[in-house]
Amino acid sequence: MIRSLINIISWRAFLLVLLTSVLVQADDFVISDVKIAVTTSESVRKLYESIPYPSSFDKPIQLTSGDDFKMIFVVNDKQTQKGVQPHQAFLTLTSEKNGNQIPIIIRVRENGKSKVELDMKSAPDELLSSPGNYSLDLIIGTFSYNDPLKYHVGTLEIDVPIQSSGPSPVVYGPKPEIHHIFRPDEKLPPIWLSYSFMAIVLIPWVFLIGAWAYIGVNVSLLARAPESSLMSILFLGSLLAIEILFYNYWTHLNIFQTLTWLTGLSIVAFITGQKALSDVQKWRSLGLR
Amino acid sequence: MSDKVSSAIQKLWTSYSKNTPQSLQLIDTYLVFILFSGVFQFVHCVLVGTFPYNAFLAGFISTVGSFVLAANLRIQTNPDNAGEFKSISPERAFAEFVFCNIVLHFFVVNFIG
Numbered sequence: 001m002i003r004s005l006i007n008i009i010s011w012r013a014f015l016l017v018l019l020t021s022v023l024v025q026a027d028d029f030v031i032s033d034v035k036i037a038v039t040t041s042e043s044v045r046k047l048y049e050s051i052p053y054p055s056s057f058d059k060p061i062q063l064t065s066g067d068d069f070k071m072i073f074v075v076n077d078k079q080t081q082k083g084v085q086p087h088q089a090f091l092t093l094t095s096e097k098n099g100n101q102i103p104i105i106i107r108v109r110e111n112g113k114s115k116v117e118l119d120m121k122s123a124p125d126e127l128l129s130s131p132g133n134y135s136l137d138l139i140i141g142t143f144s145y146n147d148p149l150k151y152h153v154g155t156l157e158i159d160v161p162i163q164s165s166g167p168s169p170v171v172y173g174p175k176p177e178i179h180h181i182f183r184p185d186e187k188l189p190p191i192w193l194s195y196s197f198m199a200i201v202l203i204p205w206v207f208l209i210g211a212w213a214y215i216g217v218n219v220s221l222l223a224r225a226p227e228s229s230l231m232s233i234l235f236l237g238s239l240l241a242i243e244i245l246f247y248n249y250w251t252h253l254n255i256f257q258t259l260t261w262l263t264g265l266s267i268v269a270f271i272t273g274q275k276a277l278s279d280v281q282k283w284r285s286l287g288l289r
Numbered sequence: 290m291s292d293k294v295s296s297a298i299q300k301l302w303t304s305y306s307k308n309t310p311q312s313l314q315l316i317d318t319y320l321v322f323i324l325f326s327g328v329f330q331f332v333h334c335v336l337v338g339t340f341p342y343n344a345f346l347a348g349f350i351s352t353v354g355s356f357v358l359a360a361n362l363r364i365q366t367n368p369d370n371a372g373e374f375k376s377i378s379p380e381r382a383f384a385e386f387v388f389c390n391i392v393l394h395f396f397v398v399n400f401i402g
Contacts, residue, residue: 189337
């Protein structure tokens with residue numbers, strides 16, 4: 001019997017120690033010096049109250065269009081009673097009608113002093129289009145603190161004319177489709193101009209053939225020595241074939257086929273050219289040219 | 290004043306056609322032909338802009354390159370200059386001219402696109 005008593009007592013003691021240790025380690029926030037003020041659009045102070053934390057403001061705060069709601073408070077650490085700057089501080093307006101939540105981010109200074117303002121002139125659209133009662137809550141949290149704070153400040157009565165604004169703007173939906181317009185093609189000159197210039201550029205060929213005929217390309221030796229004239233003809237023919245190959249390369253061949261043909265034709269051109277030119281050299285040295 | 294210039298030109302022309310060997314005259318006409326080809330292409334580019342820029346460049350550079358090669362050939366085959374080019378016979382100069390032209394045409398056809 002004594003043994004079971006000791007067991008019960010020791011189990012309870014253990015639990016008590018555990019709880020107090022948890023409680024001792026708990027970091028908590030404490031809000032102090034809460035003051036709210038409402039000013040109308042004509043800068044007339046409608047409401048100025050000071051609320052003792054942790055109780056809430058009992059009367060609903062009325063806001064019509066043009067009013068300015070301000071709240072100041074100080075965030076303290078419970079243990080040290082000194083001002084702290086939490087990581088997150090929001091003021092949420094929760095609609096009692098449809099549960100919509102509208103957050104307002106609060107900037108807290110390093111000493112814990114903070115000020116939040118809700119100006120009906122620049123309020124978010126969701127607030128302005130749905131009047132009614134909103135529950136006002138202050139939410140404070142920091143990553144290293146285990147227990148965040150949710151403090152019910154009071155109730156806001158938003159009194160704005162109901163706007164049937166049609167379908168509410170979808171904030172996170174698909175945006176309108178973007179139709180990409182490609183850069184328009186470059187403008188080309190008129191086709192008659194291009195054709196006429198093509199003709200103009202080919203005129204020098206006519207001049208060349210005429211001038212060569214006038215000066216007298218001498219083909220007299222071709223008749224006299226048939227076999228070397230054959231070499232000359234073959235040489236010039238292979239050169240012409242190479243030019244035709246280049247034209248085909250421009251139109252439909254690819255580079256590998258072109259290079260294949262080119263190696264073959266250039267070998268032919270080289271051999272015939274060497275023979276033909278050595279013949280010409282022989283004639284020149286013999287004084288026939 | 291102007292007739293002095295015209296008589297000078299007349300004299301130049303007669304002297305040229307009498308004293309220049311036929312092969313050099315042929316090359317000279319080829320040079321004039323290439324020159325006018327290039328000039329007409331450039332005029333067309335100035336008129337309508339450089340839209341297919343690579344095509345204009347290919348054509349123009351082909352005329353410039355051909356002109357340079359032909360001028361080179363003329364220099365090398367001129368009998369008056371034979372003293373400077375002992376190792377290169379006119380036939381060899383012509384063969385080099387042909388080879389360089391083929392290479393130039395190949396690159397031009399590549400670039401025309």
